[in-house]
Amino acid sequence: MRRLPVPVRNMSARIDPRLMAEGRRTRGALYASIGLGVVAALLVIAQAVLLARVIDGVAFRHQSLAMVAPLLWGLAGLFLLRAGLSYVSEVIAFKAAGEIKTYLRQELLGHILRRGPVPAAGENSADLAGTMIEGVEALEPYFSRYVPQMALVVAVPLAILALVFPLDWISGLILLVTGPLIPVFMVFIGYRAEAINQRQWQKLLLMSSHFLDMLQGITTLKLFGRARDEIAIVARISDDYRKTTMAGVRIAFLTSAALEFFASLAIALVAVIFGVRLLHGHIDFFPAFLVLLLAPEYFVPLRGLSTHYHARMTAIAAARRIFEVLDAPAPAAVEGVVPPMAGGLEISCENLEFSYADGEKVLDGLSCVFPAGRITAVVGPSGAGKTTLARVLLGFIQPQAGHVRINGALDLAGMAAEGWWESLAWVPQNPRLFHGTIAANVRLGRPDADSAALREAARAARALDFIEALPQGFETVIGGLGQGLSGGQIQRIALARAFLKNPKLLILDEATANLDMESEALVLDAIMDLAVGRTVIMIAHRLAMAERADTVVVLQAGRVAESGTPAQLRASGGLYAAMRNAGREEAEEISCAI
Numbered sequence: 001m002r003r004l005p006v007p008v009r010n011m012s013a014r015i016d017p018r019l020m021a022e023g024r025r026t027r028g029a030l031y032a033s034i035g036l037g038v039v040a041a042l043l044v045i046a047q048a049v050l051l052a053r054v055i056d057g058v059a060f061r062h063q064s065l066a067m068v069a070p071l072l073w074g075l076a077g078l079f080l081l082r083a084g085l086s087y088v089s090e091v092i093a094f095k096a097a098g099e100i101k102t103y104l105r106q107e108l109l110g111h112i113l114r115r116g117p118v119p120a121a122g123e124n125s126a127d128l129a130g131t132m133i134e135g136v137e138a139l140e141p142y143f144s145r146y147v148p149q150m151a152l153v154v155a156v157p158l159a160i161l162a163l164v165f166p167l168d169w170i171s172g173l174i175l176l177v178t179g180p181l182i183p184v185f186m187v188f189i190g191y192r193a194e195a196i197n198q199r200q201w202q203k204l205l206l207m208s209s210h211f212l213d214m215l216q217g218i219t220t221l222k223l224f225g226r227a228r229d230e231i232a233i234v235a236r237i238s239d240d241y242r243k244t245t246m247a248g249v250r251i252a253f254l255t256s257a258a259l260e261f262f263a264s265l266a267i268a269l270v271a272v273i274f275g276v277r278l279l280h281g282h283i284d285f286f287p288a289f290l291v292l293l294l295a296p297e298y299f300v301p302l303r304g305l306s307t308h309y310h311a312r313m314t315a316i317a318a319a320r321r322i323f324e325v326l327d328a329p330a331p332a333a334v335e336g337v338v339p340p341m342a343g344g345l346e347i348s349c350e351n352l353e354f355s356y357a358d359g360e361k362v363l364d365g366l367s368c369v370f371p372a373g374r375i376t377a378v379v380g381p382s383g384a385g386k387t388t389l390a391r392v393l394l395g396f397i398q399p400q401a402g403h404v405r406i407n408g409a410l411d412l413a414g415m416a417a418e419g420w421w422e423s424l425a426w427v428p429q430n431p432r433l434f435h436g437t438i439a440a441n442v443r444l445g446r447p448d449a450d451s452a453a454l455r456e457a458a459r460a461a462r463a464l465d466f467i468e469a470l471p472q473g474f475e476t477v478i479g480g481l482g483q484g485l486s487g488g489q490i491q492r493i494a495l496a497r498a499f500l501k502n503p504k505l506l507i508l509d510e511a512t513a514n515l516d517m518e519s520e521a522l523v524l525d526a527i528m529d530l531a532v533g534r535t536v537i538m539i540a541h542r543l544a545m546a547e548r549a550d551t552v553v554v555l556q557a558g559r560v561a562e563s564g565t566p567a568q569l570r571a572s573g574g575l576y577a578a579m580r581n582a583g584r585e586e587a588e589e590i591s592c593a594i
């Protein structure tokens with residue numbers, strides 16, 4: 001089972017400024033929303049003054065309704081203006097938050113694509129998808145509620161204090177002393193809430209990863225009779241998540257209750273003191289009533305802070321993961337150099353060295369040449385580094401030492417990756433088909449190809465017959481991962497894609513490994529047709545594929561053990577011959593067993 005990373009405590013100190021820096025991208029909208037929200041909140045003070053004047057006039061100064069009518073109209077006007085300003089402010093804030101979310105999702109996706117298809121240690125698709133969808137979504141309340149609320153917390157209490165102190169300094173003092181207790185209390189419990197939110201977020205990502213694993217492996221789990229155990233594990237993870245969520249909710253409730261208590265206490269204190277002073281005639285009704293109206297308003301933004309502080313904590317936990325992904329190093333974009341367009345491509349590897357994160361050398365001084373216009377098979381025992389070599393040649397990973405040269409001169413390391421990918425096609429062991437029509441899947445590398453070119457590519461890939469036998473032909477919609485097609489059909493569609501792209505270099509990674517003999521023969525024939533006039537590098541698991549190559553490079557422990565034509569290698573009695581013999585014995589054993 002996956003382990004949770006240790007939560008980093010008090011990350012907020014670093015995350016808040018960074019989130020605000022992201023928020024500055026929509027500076028105008030965010031500031032406008034904050035400004036309008038503050039003005040709307042300040043209008044409450046004007047409303048309270050008018051209301052106090054009306055009550056004071058009617059109750060103690062014997063004013064008629066006609067005399068206070070302008071004040072009442074003013075009151076209604078302020079009410080409408082406030083509602084309008086609050087509405088506009090919220091709409092702008094949501095729009096600004098929406099823009100920030102879109103920007104962050106684009107950044108995340110761009111960065112993940114720049115980093116290439118090899119995931120960082122401990123990273124998986126569910127974690128990245130969760131970060132991009134739920135993680136970014138969790139930032140919305142931060143920008144649309146918490147940030148505007150922070151502005152209110154500063155502006156409104158200060159404005160009320162400025163009005164109350166000249167009216168009655170004792171009440172001003174009570175508000176001044178009790179108000180800051182709330183933010184201080186928030187900071188105090190913030191540390192605990194932050195750790196819980198961090199944990200909650202990690203558990204959510206863990207749960208997504210586990211669900212994805214389980215759904216992808218559902219057949220295996222059922223066949224091995226482990227489906228029930230998995231259900232129990234999922235129930236345990238869900239319960240664990242529920243407990244952490246409840247711990248967060250408990251803290252949020254506790255905070256609200258404590259804040260309500262402080263606020264009510266302070267308001268009651270002001271009210272009692274005023275009552276006593278009014279009874280003894282030490283204060284007039286108007287200032288006393290106005291201060292009583294303003295005291296609850298003084299605490300409104302501070303109380304709101306508690307709700308939005310929770311949103312901040314959730315956002316910080318999510319943002320931490322977002323920034324981790326964005327900060328993971330990506331290879332610098334190289335511009336300008338593009339691979340040669342005319343003539344064939346000869347690829348030579350010079351002393352390549354490569355290790356993954358664990359530091360073990362997977363490529364260890366590997367040197368070999370893939371001649372232009374020829375088919376070269378790369379074979380070797382499992383773990384010899386064949387796939388890793390393919391990744392280097394594709395430009396997905398960079399060797400720590402050595403060079404990949406194109407036509408003896410250009411270094412792949414100094415080449416624009418997009419330019420390089422344009423000149424090659426890659427057919428892996430499990431090609432990825434996307435949800436959509438077969439035509440759209442074949443056209444992936446050349447969206448503007450006409451239907452004649454499409455048919456020709458399918459014909460060459462031995463896919464035309466089965467595609468045309470489908471009721472909707474090329475317009476048949478297939479599910480994600482090629483749902484509805486057999487392994488051999490998926491592979492031939494992937495080859496049709498490569499045909500249509502018409503690349504100068506074709507890299508095949510175990511392209512026939514999963515196929516039955518009939519499909520393998522069809523795919524091999526298609527590959528041979530596709531190979532004509534191009535440089536082909538095929539990572540071969542089955543030696544049947546290698547036998548049809550012009551040259552074979554045999555890898556062992558990250559180095560070239562031997563190379564030559566299949567006939568030369570068969571005759572030399574080295575590793576290739578041993579692998580062939582082992583393969584033949586295995587085949588004989590299988591046929592005896594049958």
Ligand SMILES: Nc1ncnc2c1ncn2[C@@H]1O[C@H](COP(=O)(O)OP(=O)(O)OP(=O)(O)O)[C@@H](O)[C@H]1O
Nearest residue numbers: 118356357362380381382383384385386387388389
């Ligand atoms: N993404 C990765 N992170 C860490 N180690 C990896 C990664 N991919 C491969 N390795 C390790 O690198 C070594 C070589 O793997 P590679 O897939 O290149 O071998 P291979 O020759 O293609 O093997 P096979 O024929 O079994 O597919 C193996 O020990 C493997 O565990």
